[in-house]
Structure formats: structure tokens, C-alpha cells
Amino acid sequence: FTNNDDAYLTARDLARAGAAVAVVDTREKAAGAEMLPASVDVHYGHAIIDTGGRKHVHSAIIAPLNGDAGHIGGQPRRCDLICISGGWNPTTHLLSHLGRKPAWDNAIAAYTMPDPGEGAHVAGGAAGIFDLGSALSDAAGAGRNAAGACGFRARGKAILPALEGTQAYGVTPLWRLPQELSSGAKSFVDLQNDVTVCDLELAQREGFGHADQAKRYTTLGMATDQGKLSNVNALGILAELQGxxxxxxxxxxxxxxxxxxxxGALAGQRRAGEFAxxxxxxxxxxxxxxxxVFTQAGLWIRPYFYPRGGEDFAAAVNREVTAVRTRVGMVDVSTLGKIELKGPDAGAFLDRLYTGSFSKMKIGRARYGVMLxxxxxxxxxxxxxxxxENHYFITVTTANAAAVMRHMEFCHQVHWSKLDVQFCSVSEAWSAMAVAGPESRDVLSSVVEGLNLSNEAFPVLSVGEGTIGGAFARVFRISFSGELAYEVYTPAGHGAGVWQAIFEAGRSSGLTPYGTEAMTVMRTEKGHVAGPELDGRTTAGDxxxxxxxxxxxxxxxRWLAMREGLEG
Structure with a gap:
């Protein structure tokens, strides 16, 4: 079943191999028929309008294409295989990826790339030349031009092979059967995704006639062939529908x-840092x-401890803890999950997420919160x-940052969709560092500008803004070590500079960087919740x-927290 001359080459080869072949050509005449053996029947101006058989084909129903007379009946033809040839499509994908626009060529009923752009040469089938001899000659010329563009001079002429049985390519497109021939039966355009002509007509009626919209509306071209067998026919139908x-x-x-x-190219690449x-x-x-020395926390790599002069793990951690307890230390807490919320109902939203209340909290204040x-x-x-007034900033644990964000999105979309609140993760937008110890106020006061950190002006759980070395800094008086402590947040692009500025300001006080192990030790000594305790099996009472x-x-x-065995 064909609409072009190239199919006759296949019909000839099948007949020579001993197959009984019949050609159904939608055109009134074809140049390719001359090469066929006499045993091959050719039905010009006909189309296959149906098939017979259940689990395999046993017949094809053919009928003449006659727009004036309409359907003049169908004639069954016994067969066990139907080959369909609708013509060739130049492969223009790679140039299209670069933004080049293909153009329709009526002579070959296909999209070609007439303007490949600077530095590109299109040849052969990609240029819409489907005769093998001409394609080889054109490819040789394109290769010569490409070499010349790179500064090379071609020597001699290309030696092309002698070819037998080549012919001109003629095609007349048939996007779909005339309506009178379909008799109300389904007419498939995309055989893999079962997209029919009716589906495309519906897409057009519903206002999804643009090629990309029709693709998504019908799933046209979204199967394993990625539209290579169906898209041109579908575009032809859409063009007809739209005039x-x-x-x-x-x-x-x-x-x-x-x-x-x-x-296999993507899987099994478990090689050190490439695994995740x-x-x-x-x-x-x-x-x-x-x-x-680093450790992994979720998807983050964090300092575990900072050994000095041959210290082992225990000695380094003890030194870091002692420095914070007696003088001052600093830890990188940039890995914390950070989420900003805005909107008139932001406070009410947080009240429903956390066990505590935040809607009446004063501006410029912070509070510890627990989610169940x-x-x-x-x-x-x-x-x-x-x-x-309508702006909140929350921090969550490193390991649960993504899970908390999903939980918040679910609650907002499913449970409390009428609350006027917007929120987004800003975890990677901010660098954060905690400065802790008896001398932490002195160190920060010497480097923070525009913010009074005295105990009277900046009491526990205060939030304020200033600058450090010209960079914006948001300072929180929050402690997870049991000592006087502050958390400093600055845009990630200034993180390294602000960290270095604080470190230099703390040299005279013996400021010591400490890692996650020292932080965990101090949290535990304080009696604060440590990461391993948030394993999904503990209650707030525990x-x-x-x-x-x-x-x-x-x-x-709240309500399940009141069930027997969980209260208290």
C-alpha cells in the first residue's frame, strides 16, 4: 500500500524472492511499475480501506479512490502481510535542536532544511534527495564544502559506485482516507498510541489545533517512535482542518x-562520588x-571535625566542644532546610502545621517549633x-528538608487550599553559620554593622538585620549548644566572605571551627533533640x-496524639 515510487523497489525484491505481491497505489499512475515482474498486480487509484482477520491478517479490503463517485464498494484480497510505504522524511532533527526551522517541500511532500545556517552542511536524504546516486554525489559535494570551510583543500573528485535500479522519487501525499471510504470506522494516524483522525478533529474543535498542543492533547508522536511514523500525516490533517x-x-x-x-548507559555507575x-x-x-574531615548529611557534605596536629577523632571533638564551652566556636549550618512563607494566612498555616502557635508572635522574634x-x-x-506582618522564615532539619516541603505543599493543596499563603524553599539561597560560646557576642559585635547585639537590645530569640563586610546579614539569637549563641544568614554568594570576616574577627578570642559531631555532643548535653531521635518512632512526650x-x-x-498510650 503506497503513494510513492520507492515502494516499487521493495515490491520487485519481494517478487524476485518468490512472494506473491500486489501493489495498491493511491496515485493514478507510477513510473516505478515498469520494473515490476508481470506477476505483480498493480491497483492504481485505490486504497486499503479495511483488513480481515483476528490474530493475524488474512485479507485486505481495497477500494477505488474516487471523490466524485464516492465509495464504489470494497474488494477483498487474500494476504498474510501488509506493507505500508508513505514516503520518506528527511532527518532534520539535529539542526532543529539548534533552532533552525524546517520548511515544507511540496515536490517531495516532506520537511527539509533549506537554510541550515552557518557552519552546517546538509546532504543526501537529510536534504530531501532520495535517489541514491544523487544523494551520494550531493554528500561528496557537502563534504568538500565542509573541508574547505575548515581550511582544507579537496584533492581530486569523489569516486562514486556504479548503481543499478535507481529511479526518480515521486510521491503524492494521502493524509487520510476520504470520509465516504472510512464508513465510520476508526482511522488510525499514530498506530502505537492509537491516535485517530477523530482525535485530531476533536483537538481542533477544542482549541488545541497548534501542533504542540495537539500532540499533548492526543499523545500523538509520544510513543517509542517519537512521531517518526505519524507526525507528518497528522500535521497534514491539521493543515486540512485549518485550511x-x-x-x-x-x-x-x-x-x-x-x-x-x-x-545501561545510565545505570550501574556506582563509582565513588558519581553514585549520587x-x-x-x-x-x-x-x-x-x-x-x-567530612561526613554526609542527606545530600550535603558537611565538616565532621577539624583535626589538628595528629589528633584523633575523640581528641579533636573534645577540643572543639571545650572551645565553645569556654570561649567561642563557629559551625557551618548552611545545610539546614530553609523555607520562606508570605501571605495574610501564613501565620494560620503555620499554626496548623506545628504543635505551637505562631500567628500572634511578634515581628522580629523567633520560636522553636515541632511538627507531628x-x-x-x-x-x-x-x-x-x-x-x-505576613512574612515568616522557618528552618527544618537537613535530612527532612525535602520531606517537609512536600508535606507543606500537600497540606496546602489538599487540606487548606483556601488559605492565602505562598511558600518556597530557599535552602540553597542562604549561607548560614552559628557562632556560639561565652565570647560570641563580642566577636559578632565587632563585625556586624547596623545591629545592636547587647543583651538588652537583642534578647534571646530575637531576629535582626545588619551587614558584615558590606554583605546583608540576618542575625538570630538562637542556641542549640546551651551557650550564648547566634545564627547568621547571608545570601549564598556572600557566604564565604562573611564566614572569613567572622573568623578573622574571632582570632583574638581563639575562635574555633567545629563540626557536626561537636554540635551533636553539645545538643545532647543540653538535652535537645538530636537527629537520630527523629526516626519516626518517637512522640513529643518521648x-x-x-x-x-x-x-x-x-x-x-493532635487527635491521634491523644490516643491511649501516647498521652503525657
Whole structure:
């Protein structure tokens, strides 16, 4: 079943191999028929309008294409195989990936690339030349031009092979059968995704007639062939429905890759750091230069401890803890999950997420918060700060940052969709560092401008803004070490500079960088929740946080927290 001369080559080869062949050609005449053996029947001006058989083909129903007389009946023809040839399509994908626009060529009923742009040469089939001899000659010329563009001079002429049986390529497109021939039966355009002519007509009626919109509306061209067998026919149908030319209709967007990538090329690459993506804070280079030993926290790489002069793990951690308890230390906490919320209902939204209340918290204040799961097990903890009337900033644990964000999105979209609040993760937008110890106020006061850090002006759980070395800094008076402590947040692009500025300001006080192990030791000594305790099997009561569970409002997990065995 064909509409072009090239199919006759295949019919000839099949007949020579002993197959009984019949050709159904939608055109009234064809130059290719001359090469066929006499045993091959050719039905000009006909189309296959149906097939017979259940689990395999046993017949084809053919009928004449006659627009004036309409359907003149169908004639069954016994067969066990139907070969379909609708013509050739130049492969213009790679140039289309570069933004070049293909153009419709009526002579070959296909899209070609008449203007490949500077530095590109199109040849042979990609240029719409489907005769083998002409394609080889054209390819030789394109190769010569490409070599010349690179400064090379071609020597001699290309030696082309002698070819037998080549012919001119003639094609007359048939996008779909006339309606009178289809008899109401389904007429498939994309055989893999079962997209029919009716589907395209519906897409056009519904206002999705643009090529890319019709593709998504019908799933046209989204199977394993990526439209290579169906898209041109579909575009021709859309052009007919819209009364436009194929150039005006355009094509779907060409996207990489052209050739499929085998799963084996992507899987099994467990080689050290290539196994999973990792994140580093803006201070990573500083940590490496100062001898940090690293550990993994979620997808982040964090300093574990900073050994000095041959110290082992225990000695280094003890030194870091002692420095914070007696003088001052600094730890990189950029890996904390950070989420900003804005909107008139931001406070009400947080009240429903956390066991505590935040909607009436004063501006410029911070508060510790605990989230529960639906089953009343502790989900996560962190701080909630109110920066303005309708602006909040929360921190969550490194390991649960993504999970908390998903939880918030689910609650907003499913449970409380009427609340007027917007939020987004800003974890990677901010660098953060905690400065802790008896001398932490003195160190920060010497480097922070525009913010009074005295105990009277900046009491516990205060939030303020200033600058450090000209960079914006948001300072929180929050402690997870049991000592006087502050957390400093600055845009990630300034993280390394602000860290270095604080470190230089603290040299005279013996400021000591410390890692996650010293931080965990001090949290444990303080009696604060440590990461391993948030394993989804502990209640607020188990962690000594029972008094933080409000009895005056509703929140996620409240009712199941009152079931027998979990109270107290």
C-alpha cells in the first residue's frame, strides 16, 4: 500500500524472492511499475480501506479512490502481510535542536532544511534527495564544502559506485482516507498510541489545533517512535482542518535526544562520588583548606571535625566542644532546610502545621517549633521567625528538608487550599553559620554593622538585620549548644566572605571551627533533640517536648496524639 515510487523497489525484491505481491497505489499512475515482474498486480487509484482477520491478517479490503463517485464498494484480497510505504522524511532533527526551522517541500511532500545556517552542511536524504546516486554525489559535494570551510583543500573528485535500479522519487501525499471510504470506522494516524483522525478533529474543535498542543492533547508522536511514523500525516490533517499550508501549520518542537539512550548507559555507575548528587555549602573550600574531615548529611557534605596536629577523632571533638564551652566556636549550618512563607494566612498555616502557635508572635522574634505526622509521631523540628506582618522564615532539619516541603505543599493543596499563603524553599539561597560560646557576642559585635547585639537590645530569640563586610546579614539569637549563641544568614554568594570576616574577627578570642559531631555532643548535653531521635518512632512526650503541644488549637497529629498510650 503506497503513494510513492520507492515502494516499487521493495515490491520487485519481494517478487524476485518468490512472494506473491500486489501493489495498491493511491496515485493514478507510477513510473516505478515498469520494473515490476508481470506477476505483480498493480491497483492504481485505490486504497486499503479495511483488513480481515483476528490474530493475524488474512485479507485486505481495497477500494477505488474516487471523490466524485464516492465509495464504489470494497474488494477483498487474500494476504498474510501488509506493507505500508508513505514516503520518506528527511532527518532534520539535529539542526532543529539548534533552532533552525524546517520548511515544507511540496515536490517531495516532506520537511527539509533549506537554510541550515552557518557552519552546517546538509546532504543526501537529510536534504530531501532520495535517489541514491544523487544523494551520494550531493554528500561528496557537502563534504568538500565542509573541508574547505575548515581550511582544507579537496584533492581530486569523489569516486562514486556504479548503481543499478535507481529511479526518480515521486510521491503524492494521502493524509487520510476520504470520509465516504472510512464508513465510520476508526482511522488510525499514530498506530502505537492509537491516535485517530477523530482525535485530531476533536483537538481542533477544542482549541488545541497548534501542533504542540495537539500532540499533548492526543499523545500523538509520544510513543517509542517519537512521531517518526505519524507526525507528518497528522500535521497534514491539521493543515486540512485549518485550511492552512503545512508551512503555516508548522511542526512540533524538536527536542534532544534524537537517538534513544540505553538504560545501561545510565545505570550501574556506582563509582565513588558519581553514585549520587552531593551539595556543598559556599564555605566548602575554606573547610578543605583547614583540614576538615567530612561526613554526609542527606545530600550535603558537611565538616565532621577539624583535626589538628595528629589528633584523633575523640581528641579533636573534645577540643572543639571545650572551645565553645569556654570561649567561642563557629559551625557551618548552611545545610539546614530553609523555607520562606508570605501571605495574610501564613501565620494560620503555620499554626496548623506545628504543635505551637505562631500567628500572634511578634515581628522580629523567633520560636522553636515541632511538627507531628498524622499518626502523632514527631516529624521534624526547627525554628520559626516572623520577619514582617505576613512574612515568616522557618528552618527544618537537613535530612527532612525535602520531606517537609512536600508535606507543606500537600497540606496546602489538599487540606487548606483556601488559605492565602505562598511558600518556597530557599535552602540553597542562604549561607548560614552559628557562632556560639561565652565570647560570641563580642566577636559578632565587632563585625556586624547596623545591629545592636547587647543583651538588652537583642534578647534571646530575637531576629535582626545588619551587614558584615558590606554583605546583608540576618542575625538570630538562637542556641542549640546551651551557650550564648547566634545564627547568621547571608545570601549564598556572600557566604564565604562573611564566614572569613567572622573568623578573622574571632582570632583574638581563639575562635574555633567545629563540626557536626561537636554540635551533636553539645545538643545532647543540653538535652535537645538530636537527629537520630527523629526516626519516626518517637512522640513529643518521648523527647520531653510534651508541653509544647497546644491544647487550644488544632494541628496535624493532635487527635491521634491523644490516643491511649501516647498521652503525657
Amino acid at each position: 492552512r499550508t503545512l508551512d503555516e501549520t508548522g511542526t512540533t518542537t524538536f527536542r534532544p535526544l534524537y537517538s534513544a539512550v540505553a538504560l 548528587p552531593v551539595r556543598h555549602s559556599a564555605m566548602q573550600d575554606w573547610h578543605e583548606k583547614h583540614g576538615a 505526622r498524622e499518626d502523632a509521631m514527631v516529624f521534624d523540628d526547627g525554628t520559626v521567625s516572623r520577619l514582617a 523527647l520531653g517536648l510534651g508541653r509544647m503541644m497546644s491544647a487550644k488549637k488544632d494541628y496535624v497529629g
